[in-house]
Structures are given as C-alpha cells and as structure tokens.
Amino acid sequence: MSQDYTRRRDLFVDAHFADPDASLHSLICDGRSIGLLPPEGEAVHESAPSLEECLEKGAALAQERLGSHALRLLELAPEWLADRRGDLSTLLWLAKHQEGESLSVGAFVFGLAHRLLKQGQSRETAGLMRFLCSTDFDFGQLYAEPGLAYGFFRPREPNPFVWKILQHVNDRALRFPDLELDSIKVLELGCGIGNDALGFLGHDRVAGYVGTDLSPEALSLLGQRAAPVREQRPTLSLETRAGDFSSFLSDLAGRQGHGIGLVYSYSSLHYFSSEELREIFHRVKLLLEPGLGLFAFGIKGEGSIWDGQGVPLYRPDVWINCDGQSRWFPSRDAIVALTDRMGFELRLHEWYEHWGYSEDGEKDLFHYVICSPRR
Ligand SMILES: C[S@@+](CC[C@H](N)C(=O)[O-])C[C@H]1O[C@@H](n2cnc3c(N)ncnc32)[C@H](O)[C@@H]1O
Structure with a gap:
C-alpha cells in the first residue's frame, strides 16, 4: 500500500x-x-x-x-x-x-x-x-513525467554524504583491525537512478550493493550507468530490486547471510507516516548487527524548500506539498529523539545545504545522519 x-x-x-x-x-x-x-x-x-x-x-x-x-x-x-x-x-x-x-x-x-x-x-x-x-501516488508516473519529477532522472554527482559515510567506514576499519570491517555491503532504500550508488560502487571498501526503488525505469538506468564500474571491479556484487523497500527490508531480515552492513537512504524517508517510519527503523535494526551495522540517511529538514508550502497536515512539520505528496520536515531534536527511541546510537548529525536538488537554484536543507543499532 x-x-x-x-x-x-x-x-x-x-x-x-x-x-x-x-x-x-x-x-x-x-x-x-x-x-x-x-x-x-x-x-x-x-x-x-x-x-x-x-x-x-x-x-x-x-x-x-x-x-x-x-x-x-x-x-x-x-x-x-x-x-x-x-x-x-x-x-x-x-x-x-x-x-x-x-x-x-x-x-x-x-x-x-x-x-x-x-x-x-x-x-x-x-x-x-x-x-x-x-x-x-505513482512514482513510476513521476519518472515518466520529467517536468514533475524534480530532476529525479537527472544524473548528478554523488552527495558529499556518500564520501563522509565512506570515510567513516574507512576510519573504522583502520581503527579496529580486529573486527575485520575491511569491506561492506550496502543496501540503498529509494535509490532512484543511482546517483549515490555510483559513489559507493567505485569505492574499494564496498564489496556489494543492493538498490531498491518503486520505479523499474529508474533501476534500469542505474544498471546501465553502473556497467563501466562493474567491468573495472568484476568481484563487486550488484543487485537491484523493484518494489516497496519496507517489504524488502522485512524479507531480508528473515534471511541468513544477507551480509548487509550499511543501509543508506537519501530523500526517501520523509513520505512515511510516523508509524510506518517506526516500522522501517525497526526492520533496519533487525537487519543490522548491533554496534557495528550502520544506518545512514539524508532527510529534508526544518527550513528546507517545501517546508511550510501547501496545506499543513499536522503542525508544525508535516505538509501536503503542492505536488500532492505529504512530507515530514523534522527538526534536529525530532531526529535525535526518533533515533534514540528506536534504539539507535547517533554517530553523526550534520546539516547540509543541497542547492538545486528539488528545484533549480533553491535550497534543500538535509539532515545527514549516521547511526547504529545500540548493543
Ligand atoms: C526523492 S527521490 C530520491 C531518489 C534518490 N535517492 C536521489 O536522491 O536521487 C525518492 C525515491 O524514493 C523512491 N521511493 C519512494 N517510496 C518508496 C518505497 N516505498 N519503496 C521503494 N522506493 C520508494 C521513489 O521512487 C524515488 O526514486
């Protein structure tokens, strides 16, 4: 649903x-x-x-x-x-x-x-x-209508967040050699056409990547864009999965040996109700190893473009924007409270201004968050 x-x-x-x-x-x-x-x-x-x-x-x-x-x-x-x-x-x-x-x-x-x-x-x-x-709400249709899709189909450089996450993974591997954290398998929720995937795929610390999205069109573009990297790195595993990522998370949590060490999402969590979001966090927690697994997400926040635009669904921070989608624009406190309540230890929180992500020349304000399930 x-x-x-x-x-x-x-x-x-x-x-x-x-x-x-x-x-x-x-x-x-x-x-x-x-x-x-x-x-x-x-x-x-x-x-x-x-x-x-x-x-x-x-x-x-x-x-x-x-x-x-x-x-x-x-x-x-x-x-x-x-x-x-x-x-x-x-x-x-x-x-x-x-x-x-x-x-x-x-x-x-x-x-x-x-x-x-x-x-x-x-x-x-x-x-x-x-x-x-x-x-x-048909995300597939959004991809088919470029005017509506706010550039989801427009290739861009990976977010700086990807490099920060990879630096975190690298530092950790060097600091704790006994834990054998040399390489990591990434699961991306709502990966779109793979703008951030390409950053992960090209990095030596990444051994495998699974991208999920509702839109098969977007995933097929991701596959085409990733082809040259796969030639350069033949041992890299790459999988894409069309469908609802929340259901995929719960399928995966029940499987032995999935090997996911990092769950990543950029701009795909603000659409969910609080209850659905709790369920997503719960499923991510089940998937990741306590203390070691990483959940890294970028989510639009308070003061971002579209915060306060449209019709207020719940004050102060959930809006029905003019495209008909509802979005949550949390404050930093709301993010800290959510991760804590869901049993995650916060490892990084930063604000990031992402210009032109949603509309040309306009500012999105993203939370960059890295957290791990508490031991
Ligand atoms: C704003 S776009 C972000 C795409 C990509 N992360 C990026 O930054 O370029 C949100 C993406 O989440 C996907 N999405 C939304 N809800 C989803 C769900 N329940 N399951 C899988 N993908 C979903 C949409 O199809 C869309 O590609």
Missing part, C-alpha cells in the same frame, strides 16, 4: 473517525460524483472538467449536506490554516465533533477546497485534492 494512502487514512484515524476506510470510500465516491475522479475503472478523460468546475459542485454539496456549524467552520478554515497555525487534522477533528458520525466527509473537504481556490490558493488546492483523492 502506498505511503500516501496510509498517511491519508491516518488523517481520519487521527481525527477520530470511527471507520476511516468507510470515510475514505465515501470521499472517493463523492469525488466521482463531482467529476474530480473518473468513474471506477476508467482512465481520466481528456475532456474531464476543470478543478474549478468540479469544486463548484463540491461547494453545492457542502451547502446541501452540512449543518450551520460545519459551514461556519469552513468559512474560517482558510484563514485558520494559512495564518493561524491550524492544520487539516485538527480541522477534520473539529468538524467531526460538530456534526458527529453523520458528517459528510466529501461535502466538508470539497467545500474547503472550493474556498481555498476562491482565495487564490490554486496550487495548494490541487495538491490537497491530489493527496486526498488520487488513490495511488
């Missing part, structure tokens, strides 16, 4: 809806009735109505189905979300308490979207609708 689906479902759990799946289902049905989504089983048609046209119908649905308290809440919602530190989860919670289980989720949500649009927030509204109504 895609992480956006889980986050969307969590929103209804968090807002105390008794049957979140039923709420989501009725939302999708209403989305179809106002023309925002095609009829079940059909693809989006070229002559599909515009967002404005659909949301006019959404506004009518709100007038027809909502009581006066919920309508009043909708009037205040745009200002509350934009200027008064409100968030979508609390808004739904309030609406649910106003109207009880009979609240029409579709009427409320589309009524809200209509008001946001009327106030000129067209990108935010489109992002909100995509997050709430498109049933699966």
Whole structure:
C-alpha cells in the first residue's frame, strides 16, 4: 500500500473517525460524483472538467449536506490554516465533533477546497485534492513525467554524504583491525537512478550493493550507468530490486547471510507516516548487527524548500506539498529523539545545504545522519 494512502487514512484515524476506510470510500465516491475522479475503472478523460468546475459542485454539496456549524467552520478554515497555525487534522477533528458520525466527509473537504481556490490558493488546492483523492501516488508516473519529477532522472554527482559515510567506514576499519570491517555491503532504500550508488560502487571498501526503488525505469538506468564500474571491479556484487523497500527490508531480515552492513537512504524517508517510519527503523535494526551495522540517511529538514508550502497536515512539520505528496520536515531534536527511541546510537548529525536538488537554484536543507543499532 502506498505511503500516501496510509498517511491519508491516518488523517481520519487521527481525527477520530470511527471507520476511516468507510470515510475514505465515501470521499472517493463523492469525488466521482463531482467529476474530480473518473468513474471506477476508467482512465481520466481528456475532456474531464476543470478543478474549478468540479469544486463548484463540491461547494453545492457542502451547502446541501452540512449543518450551520460545519459551514461556519469552513468559512474560517482558510484563514485558520494559512495564518493561524491550524492544520487539516485538527480541522477534520473539529468538524467531526460538530456534526458527529453523520458528517459528510466529501461535502466538508470539497467545500474547503472550493474556498481555498476562491482565495487564490490554486496550487495548494490541487495538491490537497491530489493527496486526498488520487488513490495511488505513482512514482513510476513521476519518472515518466520529467517536468514533475524534480530532476529525479537527472544524473548528478554523488552527495558529499556518500564520501563522509565512506570515510567513516574507512576510519573504522583502520581503527579496529580486529573486527575485520575491511569491506561492506550496502543496501540503498529509494535509490532512484543511482546517483549515490555510483559513489559507493567505485569505492574499494564496498564489496556489494543492493538498490531498491518503486520505479523499474529508474533501476534500469542505474544498471546501465553502473556497467563501466562493474567491468573495472568484476568481484563487486550488484543487485537491484523493484518494489516497496519496507517489504524488502522485512524479507531480508528473515534471511541468513544477507551480509548487509550499511543501509543508506537519501530523500526517501520523509513520505512515511510516523508509524510506518517506526516500522522501517525497526526492520533496519533487525537487519543490522548491533554496534557495528550502520544506518545512514539524508532527510529534508526544518527550513528546507517545501517546508511550510501547501496545506499543513499536522503542525508544525508535516505538509501536503503542492505536488500532492505529504512530507515530514523534522527538526534536529525530532531526529535525535526518533533515533534514540528506536534504539539507535547517533554517530553523526550534520546539516547540509543541497542547492538545486528539488528545484533549480533553491535550497534543500538535509539532515545527514549516521547511526547504529545500540548493543
Ligand atoms: C526523492 S527521490 C530520491 C531518489 C534518490 N535517492 C536521489 O536522491 O536521487 C525518492 C525515491 O524514493 C523512491 N521511493 C519512494 N517510496 C518508496 C518505497 N516505498 N519503496 C521503494 N522506493 C520508494 C521513489 O521512487 C524515488 O526514486
């Protein structure tokens, strides 16, 4: 199940809806009735109505189905979300308490979207609708649409983080010769086209690499780009795996002799809900040898591009960005607390400004983190 689906479902759990799946289902049905989504089983048609046209119908649905308290809440919602530190989860919670289980989720949500649009927030509204109504966020499609993919398909140099990690691995091998840490096998979560993989693959301390990503197109590009390195280093093992990395982690943890000594991820962890993230950390912990295995990740943080853009899902740090994906922008304290709570010892934390990663000429702020499962 895609992480956006889980986050969307969590929103209804968090807002105390008794049957979140039923709420989501009725939302999708209403989305179809106002023309925002095609009829079940059909693809989006070229002559599909515009967002404005659909949301006019959404506004009518709100007038027809909502009581006066919920309508009043909708009037205040745009200002509350934009200027008064409100968030979508609390808004739904309030609406649910106003109207009880009979609240029409579709009427409320589309009524809200209509008001946001009327106030000129067209990108935010489109992002909100995509997050709430498109049933699966398709990373494959993202790769197929270069305009949307923020350069995921654009080759770049490996991140400096890769060199820092390799230096850590090298220093450790030299300092503790008895532990026989001469070489390492890397598992990368969400490796994309292998921009960072190429850094690992070319290094003498790396004996093997496994790259996982949802997008087979990206993995096939990684394979092509890695071909010259494989010729130079014939003993190097290289594997790619298309699919959900969280499931792959749990498959791997049950296997003897997988040999993974370093789990690496760059910019692929912020999409997950807190519960999913806990599960990912738990699975990584099961995979790695306590005290020795390394979990190294780069994750966008507080103050990065897109932090505070779109619609706030949970204040202060989870946003539905204008592309319709939800992202967590943690502070340093939040990262330290998470690693500690999940039983990892922090070995390195640094902030890194990554210019032009998400958008040309703009600044991403990444946490660089290296940690190990506590002994
Ligand atoms: C922002 S891109 C980063 C790609 C690469 N790490 C880089 O920095 O160039 C996020 C990547 O994570 C992948 N991804 C997201 N969720 C995933 C999941 N559940 N399982 C596997 N890959 C996933 C996407 O397909 C995408 O390639």
